[in-house]
Amino acid sequence: MPGTLDLLILRTLAPEPLHGWGIAQRIRLVSQSALQVGQGALYPALHRLYAQGWVRAEWRGTEHNRQARYYALTRAGRKHLEREQAQWERLSAAIGLVLNQE
Amino acid sequence: MRWITILDRRCRALLRRGVAERGLEAELGFHRERQIAANLAEGMPLAEARRQAALDFGGVEGFTEAAREARGLAWVHDLVPDLRFGLRLLRRSPGFSAFAVLTLALGIGINVALFTVLCAAALRPLPVPKAERLVTVAQHLASTPGADFSRNVHDDPTFVSWLEYRRYAAENRSLGGLAAYSPFVDTTLDNRAPILGTMTSCNYFAVLGIRPALGRFFAPDECATAGAGAVAVLSDAVWRREFAGERGVLGRTIVLNRTPFTVIGVAPPGFAGTVPVASGFWAPLTMQRAFSPNFNFIGDPNQSWLALLGRLKPGVSMARAAADLNVVAARMNALQPGRRTSVALAGATYLAMPSLRSAVSSASVLILAAVALVLLLACANLAGFLLARAEGRRKEVAVRLALGARRGRLIRQLLTESVLIAALGGFAGALAASFATPALFHLAMSHLPIAPEFHFTLRLAPDWRTWLYAFAIALLTAIAFGLAPALRATRTELTEAMKSGAAPGQTAALRAKPGAGRWQRRLVGAQVAACMILLLAAGLLLRGLGRVLRADPGFQLANVAAVKYDLAGAGYTPARAQAFQQQLASRVAALPGVSAVAQATLLPLGGSHDLTGVRTATGAPSHPVEYNSVSPSFFPLLGIAIQHGRNFTTVEAESGAHVLILARSTAQRIWPGQDAVGKTLDGWGAEWRVVGIAADAQVAGLGSTTSYIYRPAGPDPAADLKMLVRSRGASATLPQEVAATARALDPSLPLTAAPLAANLAATEALAKVVSALAAVLGGLALLLAVIGIYGMVAYAASLRGREIGIRMALGAGRGEVLALVVRQALAPVLWGAALGMAGFAAVALALTGVLYGVSPWDPVAFTAMPLLLLSVALLASYLPARRALAGDPVAVLRCD
Numbered sequence: 001m002p003g004t005l006d007l008l009i010l011r012t013l014a015p016e017p018l019h020g021w022g023i024a025q026r027i028r029l030v031s032q033s034a035l036q037v038g039q040g041a042l043y044p045a046l047h048r049l050y051a052q053g054w055v056r057a058e059w060r061g062t063e064h065n066r067q068a069r070y071y072a073l074t075r076a077g078r079k080h081l082e083r084e085q086a087q088w089e090r091l092s093a094a095i096g097l098v099l100n101q102e
Numbered sequence: 103m104r105w106i107t108i109l110d111r112r113c114r115a116l117l118r119r120g121v122a123e124r125g126l127e128a129e130l131g132f133h134r135e136r137q138i139a140a141n142l143a144e145g146m147p148l149a150e151a152r153r154q155a156a157l158d159f160g161g162v163e164g165f166t167e168a169a170r171e172a173r174g175l176a177w178v179h180d181l182v183p184d185l186r187f188g189l190r191l192l193r194r195s196p197g198f199s200a201f202a203v204l205t206l207a208l209g210i211g212i213n214v215a216l217f218t219v220l221c222a223a224a225l226r227p228l229p230v231p232k233a234e235r236l237v238t239v240a241q242h243l244a245s246t247p248g249a250d251f252s253r254n255v256h257d258d259p260t261f262v263s264w265l266e267y268r269r270y271a272a273e274n275r276s277l278g279g280l281a282a283y284s285p286f287v288d289t290t291l292d293n294r295a296p297i298l299g300t301m302t303s304c305n306y307f308a309v310l311g312i313r314p315a316l317g318r319f320f321a322p323d324e325c326a327t328a329g330a331g332a333v334a335v336l337s338d339a340v341w342r343r344e345f346a347g348e349r350g351v352l353g354r355t356i357v358l359n360r361t362p363f364t365v366i367g368v369a370p371p372g373f374a375g376t377v378p379v380a381s382g383f384w385a386p387l388t389m390q391r392a393f394s395p396n397f398n399f400i401g402d403p404n405q406s407w408l409a410l411l412g413r414l415k416p417g418v419s420m421a422r423a424a425a426d427l428n429v430v431a432a433r434m435n436a437l438q439p440g441r442r443t444s445v446a447l448a449g450a451t452y453l454a455m456p457s458l459r460s461a462v463s464s465a466s467v468l469i470l471a472a473v474a475l476v477l478l479l480a481c482a483n484l485a486g487f488l489l490a491r492a493e494g495r496r497k498e499v500a501v502r503l504a505l506g507a508r509r510g511r512l513i514r515q516l517l518t519e520s521v522l523i524a525a526l527g528g529f530a531g532a533l534a535a536s537f538a539t540p541a542l543f544h545l546a547m548s549h550l551p552i553a554p555e556f557h558f559t560l561r562l563a564p565d566w567r568t569w570l571y572a573f574a575i576a577l578l579t580a581i582a583f584g585l586a587p588a589l590r591a592t593r594t595e596l597t598e599a600m601k602s603g604a605a606p607g608q609t610a611a612l613r614a615k616p617g618a619g620r621w622q623r624r625l626v627g628a629q630v631a632a633c634m635i636l637l638l639a640a641g642l643l644l645r646g647l648g649r650v651l652r653a654d655p656g657f658q659l660a661n662v663a664a665v666k667y668d669l670a671g672a673g674y675t676p677a678r679a680q681a682f683q684q685q686l687a688s689r690v691a692a693l694p695g696v697s698a699v700a701q702a703t704l705l706p707l708g709g710s711h712d713l714t715g716v717r718t719a720t721g722a723p724s725h726p727v728e729y730n731s732v733s734p735s736f737f738p739l740l741g742i743a744i745q746h747g748r749n750f751t752t753v754e755a756e757s758g759a760h761v762l763i764l765a766r767s768t769a770q771r772i773w774p775g776q777d778a779v780g781k782t783l784d785g786w787g788a789e790w791r792v793v794g795i796a797a798d799a800q801v802a803g804l805g806s807t808t809s810y811i812y813r814p815a816g817p818d819p820a821a822d823l824k825m826l827v828r829s830r831g832a833s834a835t836l837p838q839e840v841a842a843t844a845r846a847l848d849p850s851l852p853l854t855a856a857p858l859a860a861n862l863a864a865t866e867a868l869a870k871v872v873s874a875l876a877a878v879l880g881g882l883a884l885l886l887a888v889i890g891i892y893g894m895v896a897y898a899a900s901l902r903g904r905e906i907g908i909r910m911a912l913g914a915g916r917g918e919v920l921a922l923v924v925r926q927a928l929a930p931v932l933w934g935a936a937l938g939m940a941g942f943a944a945v946a947l948a949l950t951g952v953l954y955g956v957s958p959w960d961p962v963a964f965t966a967m968p969l970l971l972l973s974v975a976l977l978a979s980y981l982p983a984r985r986a987l988a989g990d991p992v993a994v995l996r997c998d
Binding site: 019020021024025039043047050051052053059066067068069074076 | 107108111125128129130132133135136137140
């Protein structure tokens with residue numbers, strides 16, 4: 001669904017800053033491998049979120065002492081996430097009601 | 103604040119593109135490394151781990167592009183390489199590029215030139231400080247339903263009376279100052295030079311915010327009461343021309359229309375009033391009776407004669423000021439029963455006066471449509487050529503699409519090329535226009551029948567508006583001629599186009615033909631239609647010109663001098679005027695060489711008209727007629743025969759008897775099939791008896807078909823009479839001699855004398871300018887259409903080279919094949935021409951006013967112009983077809 005990937009990325013970044021690979025892994029892990037985010041979708045999405053000011057990015061050393069680009073939510077990004085998440089929950093609840101009707 | 107972040111990030115992405123790209127590479131490299139490590143950890147061998155990571159990665163190019171596009175400004179990023187690519191393409195075919203740029207420069211140049219003139223008149227603010235705060239105030243009067251109230255109007259119905267001006271000025275709260283002025287005061291300076299000036303309120307210059315170059319402007323007490331303030335400010339031009347730019351002019355006494363005025367100041371060089379015609383002097387409104395002694399405008403509360411110009415107070419919007427002034431306007435309704443007043447505000451420009459605006463806009467819409475058509479033709483040509491080129495580029499495009507380039511990206515690249523052409527053409531056109539417009543404008547104006555004291559205030563130098571306009575239409579044209587070819591070029595069946603690359607000129611090339619050919623034929627059809635419209639317009643106008651030049655006006659203009667003087671303006675009473683006329687007539691008749699003298703209120707072809715309505719009986723329908731009051735000698739002097747009945751008698755002329763002479767066609771129109779002599783007509787509040795029928799003569803205007811009746815020149819119109827003098831032979835000095843005789847009677851009477859034939863020359867000049875413009879536009883359109891047709895046929899013939907070769911190898915005659923190619927080319931020409939003729943016939947009525955009696959559906963023009971177009975089209979398609987056939991058919995076949 002369009003916009004869903006953005007929402008997933010933003011939610012994944014909510015607890016702590018992560019680099020691109022880390023985001024992909026986290027999404028796979030949390031969704032129990034149901035959701036696989038390919039790089040072809042991930043990086044354009046990250047750059048789009050960056051350009052829109054929802055996330056900021058900085059180069060930092062990793063635990064393996066390599067340089068990686070870490071993404072973190074901006075304040076506007078956090079608000080945007082809250083709005084989008086609420087919207088999504090309303091929507092999925094509504095869809096659930098329709099699908100589970102007697 | 104988020105948008106600042108966004109803007110900042112986009113700019114950074116653009117400016118530090120290298121950094122961003124390197125960053126992306128490093129980021130992706132890191133990702134791949136981690137993926138390989140993860141794969142290894144899952145137990146894959148190294149090679150497989152690498153392969154899986156790479157697979158997961160996908161196509162690198164498309165991906166970086168997508169990431170780049172996500173950063174937001176991909177098109178700017180691509181602009182430089184695209185521009186470089188476009189420039190390379192242009193350089194590779196210099197002939198086409200030069201042709202394209204020149205075509206567009208012509209099309210855009212003409213449009214920009216016209217825009218410059220319109221912009222100077224209608225869009226540019228007045229050349230005064232803070233002109234954007236100046237507003238014109240127009241008063242609109244209506245009567246409440248059922249009520250019937252009337253108004254005397256001088257110049258423009260939105261003008262206000264003196265009383266109304268005083269109330270608007272005193273009662274508004276939103277204007278820093280409100281000035282009133284009465285433009286176009288036509289008079290003489292020191293009884294020798296005609297001069298055009300403006301009467302103004304004494305705060306006029308203060309409201310405009312300009313300072314005198316010399317001396318001072320009006321003081322408030324000079325406008326206090328009627329008749330106060332016999333002072334004048336001169337324009338810079340008049341000061342230099344008539345007073346040699348001497349500083350001593352201050353305090354000098356000048357005579358304007360027989361009244362002495364003291365010169366108190368000179369306006370700065372850049373300022374010549376607030377209407378399109380330059381003002382030579384300014385005098386207080388309170389001196390109105392000096393300029394029109396028989397009228398008391400100041401004391402007449404029902405006289406519209408003042409234009410208003412206000413300066414908004416700081417911080418007040420135009421809407422608020424309008425609301426405020428409408429409150430004052432509502433109070434005015436008490437002035438007259440049944441009156442409803444409203445006020446409209448507009449930014450002050452030279453063309454603020456509604457009557458001027460409508461005159462200019464109706465003419466300019468026609469010309470604007472014509473030059474837009476020329477640009478359209480130029481666009482169609484370029485689109486045709488680009489289409490042909492796009493066909494040649496199909497293989498390249500197909501390969502790039504197959505390699506994963508996206509269609510939008512390719513379209514953008516192809517459009518960049520056309521934008522480049524348009525930009526170059528637009529720049530060249532605007533540059534040429536900015537140099538040529540002032541010269542052309544003055545050339546056209548110098549050929550128009552305009553009095554010498556008329557100078558135009560318009561500044562035609564290009565400014566940012568001109569450039570903005572040129573830029574906008576260049577961009578529009580680029581899209582207009584570039585989009586269709588770009589869309590077509592990128593809509594390709596991949597495999598087929600690739601195949602055509604493998605075996606050039608075989609099936610695919612033949613199959614590719616109908617699409618491109620259809621587009622081109624449509625374009626040529628549209629072109630021919632547009633060209634047909636312009637040609638028909640030009641043809642009709644040229645026919646009108648021919649009619650003017652060969653016209654038999656029905657009376658003799660040669661050896662007649664026309665002497666104009668305004669006794670009413672000079673303050674003569676009717677009785678004194680009649681005495682003066684008789685005295686002057688007898689003295690002029692005594693001059694050597696003079697054979698006849700006549701008087702008339704309207705001079706033949708003089709451009710003025712008096713209109714009224716007459717009825718055959720009370721309650722009968724009213725016939726609209728033009729009328730002229732003439733002395734009995736008018737008819738023999740001009741050679742207009744009295745065909746039936748009799749001429750006026752001298753007694754009738756002197757007493758103003760209620761008798762009429764009708765033009766023949768007018769009599770037939772009012773009483774079809776009857777003898778009009780002896781019948782009566784109701785008009786001018788009395789009953790008039792018809793005593794004679796005169797031959798039809800086009801005295802009102804060439805080609806004029808309005809009804810015309812003559813009244814005797816009695817005492818009533820005596821002050822308005824002008825004089826016609828016939829000499830025995832050609833006499834160059836006659837007008838001067840008559841003028842000298844008149845000056846001997848009244849030395850201070852403003853007066854002009856000229857050969858009557860000059861009136862015809864003026865009409866001819868207008869016809870010449872209009873038809874020259876039309877002929878140039880029509881010729882240009884024809885040239886562009888010819889290029890389009892030639893290109894289409896040449897291209898079609900080149901595509902069908904193989905087919906032609908086969909036909910000829912199979913024994914088809916050269917002539918047959920030629921006929922086939924030409925016939926196919928002429929199909930779109932024919933439907934285009936038909937479409938153009940139908941389209942023009944629908945709008946032709948708009949031209950009636952400038953055709954001098956030629957029907958807007960004139961059969962000659964409607965035959966000659968299509969024939970011209972068709973024969974030129976035939977030639978334009980025959981030449982390239984013959985060239986295509988010139989080659990050896992075997993060589994053409996072998997070439998595949």
